[in-house]
Amino acid sequence: MERTAGGITYTLTRRRVRNINLRVRADGSVAASASPRVPAAYVDAFVTARADWVRTAQVRAAARREREAAEAPALPPKAEALAYMQALCRAYYPQFAATCPGGAMPKIAVRDMNTRWGSCSLRTGTLAFARRLCTMPLPAQEYVVVHEFCHFAHPDHSPAFWAAVAEVLPDYKQRERMLKLR
Template structure:
C-alpha cells in the first residue's frame, strides 16, 4: 500500500506566505498561481527550513511574478475588441510595416486576420501569405504590437526562430527585446 502524503502546509518566509507540499520530486519547485498565491513543492525528505530558505532567496522573483500575474489579470478582464475594430487596427499597423517586405512578398500584401488566441500573439502562414493576430494583442502597448507585426512579417524571410531570423527582426527593431518584454 502506498504511503499517504501529508496535505499542504501554510508557511511564511522572506515575507512570502506559501503553501508547502512534499512530493515525490527531485527538485524544489516554486510556482506563483494566477491568483498570486505561492505553491512550493519539495522532495519528501526536505526540511521545512530548507523550503523556507528556498522561498526567501527567491522573494524578489516571487514579487515580480505576482506583479506580472496582477497585470495579466487586469488585461484579461478587459473585454476583447470586436473583430472588425481589431482587423482595421492591425491592418493599418501591417500597412506601415509592409513596405519593408514588399519585395520579398512580390508586391502583394499578406491577408490579415484576427482571432482570439490564448498562447500566441500572432501566427504567420507563409504558404497562404497570411498573418493572424490575437485579439488580446489589441490591449498591449503599441511598441509591443509593432514588435509582433514585425516578428510575423520576418517569418516571410526566415520561417523559424534561428539567429538569422532574430537578425532580421533587429534590422527593423534594434530594441526588439525590450518590446518583447512588454508582452510578458
C-alpha cells in the same frame, strides 16, 4: 458519467489511478477519477466527505474568474481589431514587400488566440494576430507585426531571423518583454 453526491454534481471518469482524484476546475465544475474497480457508491461517499472542501474551492474559483475578468482589459470587437491590425501592418508592409509572397500585401486575420500573439502562414500568405494584442502597448504590437513579417523571409527562429527583426527594431527584446508581463 455525471453524478451527484452530498449536494455536489461531479463528472466521474474511470481510469487507471491508485487513488480517487477529486478536483475543482477553473470554471467551478467538479471532476473525480477512479479506478474501474472502485464502486460508484464509494466515490459518492468520498465526494460527500469532501463536500465542504469542494464548495470552498468553487468559491475560490469563482472569485479568481471575477478578478481576472476585472483585470483583463476589454477586447475590441473583432471587426474593429481587424481594421486596426490591417492599418498597423500597412505601415510596416513597405519594408517587407520584397519578402512577401508575390510581393503583395499579406492577408491579415484576427483570431481569439490564447497561446500566441501572432502567426505567419507561408502557404496562404496570411498573418494572423490575437485579438488581445490590441490591448497591449503600441511598441509590443509593432514587435509582433515585425516578427511575423520577418517569417516570410525566415520561416524559423534562426540567428538570421533575429537579425532581420533587430534590423527593423533594434530594441525588440524590450518590446518582447512587454508581452511577457501580461
